[in-house]
Amino acid sequence: MIQRIAILGTGLLGTSVGLGLRASGFGGSLVGWNRGAAGAEQALSMGAIDAVAADPIEAARGAQVTLLAVPIYPTLDLMEQLAGVLGPDQLLTDVGSTKGQITEAAGRLFNVPGRAAFLPGHPMAGKERGGAELGDAGLFRGAVWLFTDVAKWERSSAASALVRDWRELVVSMGSRTIDIDPSRHDEMVAWVSHLPQFTATALSALLEEAVGDAPELKDVGGRALREMTRLGASPFSMWRDIAATNTAAVEKALLALEQRLQYIRENLRGPELREEFEQANKFRSGS
Incomplete structure (x- = not known):
């Protein structure tokens, strides 16, 4: 069972995930990091996270599941940094709006023996503006949450359990999940x-x-x-x-x-x- 989640990027989506998890009854710890400290403090004040991390790598190191809720190129950068840090009993996932390059990087850096699993994800939800202050516990209610490259994590039983639990948490926020080919x-x-x-x-x-x-x-x-x-x-x-x-x-x-x-x-x-x-x-x- 997932008890420790790190949210790297506390903008609209990251903050909404934290709020959505709390609203759905998630009782584990939520630590957040944001490139701009004000965004993380805003998420903390809203109850989307329990603590603000000073370093994204350390935040992920202590989590069972790490959600990358930053733009695509920063997501790819963090994937490179985390590849040699996280272990096979950890899961990395994201909310990126395109999946081609992220899936390619995931296949190269993760989902192999000794390394963490990576499950590419994309919630089809958002607003025309971003920012933690617009975070909404109901943002994902009724939305579709897409997952790609699903077969890769099935090779690891530890990863399979984390992925199953993460997908259940996504559903608990009101989303409907669909698996789809990255291209x-x-x-x-x-x-x-x-x-x-x-x-x-x-x-x-x-x-x-x-x-x-x-x-x-x-x-x-x-x-x-x-x-x-x-x-x-x-x-x-x-x-x-x-x-x-x-x-x-x-x-x-x-x-x-x-x-x-x-x-x-x-x-x-x-x-x-x-x-x-x-x-x-x-x-x-x-x-």
Whole structure:
């Protein structure tokens, strides 16, 4: 049974995990570390963690399960640092939004005799802004939590027990788990997560140029404008690593959208426009 968890990265997701675990009845210890000390202190004041660690490596060394809740490139850096530190009776997992490079690193650094297990994970939950202060115990309720490269940890009985217990804790926070191939994961999230974000970013940037000097016009757009541009508030720091580590899949999705928009532009007065609306309605009716 898991009794000691280290959360490395107490931003929105890391803090929400701590709060979610406590709300679900987890009674073990939760230690947190954050690159910016203020974020860790905020998580501590909210009850998401029991103590603030000064060093991420030492925090992980004393934990049964360590959750990497930092952007993708810092995740890869921590994986390198922890590979020779953690043992076969420990589990490392993450919340990274792309899984290709993380899974490759996991296969190279972990899941071999004498080393810790690594289970790549990705909760499909979040907000347009980050930060510990936005942590939410219910953030993962009703969300899907994806796991990739699952077969690797099955080779170790010690790792299997930790993975089973961690997955049960994820479910206890209200999530539904799905196992998926890493490459399929990155292809899928490019369509359902990354494309909406970059579309909202482009639209928001365009509108800032078009009506940014007339802020009263933002009210004219009403709910439609607010919903379409909500993700435009997402900071670059949250999406830089995603764009860099899933470039090909995102490019494919963006190109398809560009072509679709061109098709609509060329058929504003034709029957094809009705067909586009019907296709869109069909997608929405099934969601």
